[in-house]
Amino acid sequence: MSRIHDMGGRFGDGFVAPDFGKEPVFKTEWHGRVLGLTVASGFLGQWTLDEGRHLRECLSPVDYSSFSYYEKWLAGLADMLVAKGIVTRDELKTLSPVEPPKDLRERRLRPENVFSALSKGGSTERDAGPQPAFSVGQDVVTRNAANLTIDGGHTRLPAYASGKKGTIFALHGNHVFPDANAHQAGEAPEPLYTVAFHAETLWQHPENPEDVIMLDLWQSYLLPAS
Amino acid sequence: MPHDTSEQHHPHSLLPSDPALRVKALETLLVKKGLIDPKSIDEIINTYENKIGPQNGARVIANAWVDANFRDALLKDATASLASLGLSGRQGEHIVAVENTKATHNMVVCTLCSCYPWPLLGIPPSWYKSDAYRARAVREPRKVLSEFGVHLPEEMNVRVWDSTAEIRYLVIPERPENTAGWSEEELIKIVSRDSMIGTALVVVPT
Structure with missing residues (x-):
């Protein structure tokens, strides 16, 4: 069973509302503040990208569906700060720092470092990890879309592509494994592939059976096709 | 890290309900704690509005x-x-x-x-x-x-x-x-x- 964020293929969402490039980058001032606050807090170095994603996914389905995009970010950030002990529930309630701040101040992102920090990013490719078990052109089958060690844990195998047959399209080297990294179980890098799925293998009534959906999937999501 | 806290309310529900006030509250708290420089947030916004x-x-x-x-x-x-x-x-x-x-x-x-x-x-x-x-x-x-x-x-x-x-x-x-x-x-x-x-x-x- 997956969580509310895993919505690929879902029915009932209605039309997409294109903006044709007209929408401002941040529609209101607070959208920009949420993005900035989240990015700047990330530079405190107390959680990984995968942990951050997972906490947003753990919003209750009601909140996830009713919150706007930046409300999800804001809720995810507040929950993460508490989970990591950086702020307490009491501080969120009273909005005054009742406990002495942890010694993180020297990690605070400085304005003069913003552009270089954003330009640097953080590669997820690693030298360590197993050799590739599959080669380009080989048929594979995906396993169940679930975190294998933690119930309700993070995974990047979407439910719609669970238990489906596809073909290895590309190999991208070894990358940090989100299912482990989101739960402080180490980076556990493993080979990452692009896998091609024909629309007819994914959908009961594909628009065009020959259309292809490409997913980036880690080696342990895949089994050899029999 | 506990990943399901719904039984005892997610911490984010402790913040004000209006989103603009909610982010203001969290930013103020983090600034007071010395963990965030508000000018860095300005600069991140400026970067994505004007540079990238x-x-x-x-x-x-x-x-x-x-x-x-x-x-x-x-x-x-x-x-x-x-x-x-x-x-x-x-x-x-x-x-x-x-x-x-x-x-x-x-x-x-x-x-x-x-x-x-x-x-x-x-x-x-x-x-x-x-x-x-x-x-x-x-x-x-x-x-x-x-x-x-x-x-x-x-x-x-x-x-x-x-x-x-x-x-x-x-x-x-x-x-x-x-x-x-x-x-x-x-x-x-x-x-x-x-x-x-x-x-x-x-x-x-x-």
Whole structure:
């Protein structure tokens, strides 16, 4: 069973509302503040990208569906700060720092470092990890879309592509494994592939059976096709 | 880390209910604790409003259209060729470029969240982050495209790239036929953000 964020293929969402490039980058001032606050807090170095994603996914389905995009970010950030002990529930309630701040101040992102920090990013490719078990052109089958060690844990195998047959399209080297990294179980890098799925293998009534959906999937999501 | 706290209310529910006040409250608290410099937030906003946006991607596309060697390098190893132009960084650490042709149309989505090539296109627009786009782009891409005014012939193959890992995808749209002899600067102006996501074609304005 997956969580509310895993919505690929879902029915009932209605039309997409294109903006044709007209929408401002941040529609209101607070959208920009949420993005900035989240990015700047990330530079405190107390959680990984995968942990951050997972906490947003753990919003209750009601909140996830009713919150706007930046409300999800804001809720995810507040929950993460508490989970990591950086702020307490009491501080969120009273909005005054009742406990002495942890010694993180020297990690605070400085304005003069913003552009270089954003330009640097953080590669997820690693030298360590197993050799590739599959080669380009080989048929594979995906396993169940679930975190294998933690119930309700993070995974990047979407439910719609669970238990489906596809073909290895590309190999991208070894990358940090989100299912482990989101739960402080180490980076556990493993080979990452692009896998091609024909629309007819994914959908009961594909628009065009020959259309292809490409997913980036880690080696342990895949089994050899029999 | 506990990942389900719903039984005892998520901590975020302790903040004010109005989102603008909620972010103000959290920012104030973190500033008081010495963990956030509000000027850094200003600078992050300024960076994505003014320095990093679809104009970066448009330069890459126009360059690929006029320089076959650059196009080949981009298709072979986009991460390396973009890094040589200073176009790398957060949410663009690993880039793959995919090319639209007469036979194949590419479009990009992230069904699980809203992964997007920030260094090339900036912050994603609302529709890219919407439930409707995330849910439907993989199941009925042609119908979604028609909502953008793009109607593909049935014989054209559609490839949808679901950004499930840290690879970010850049669509190289087809260069319009009536742009022979155009300068790179002129070409940059007609490359829309949506054409690099694959929800628009590049057309010459009439």
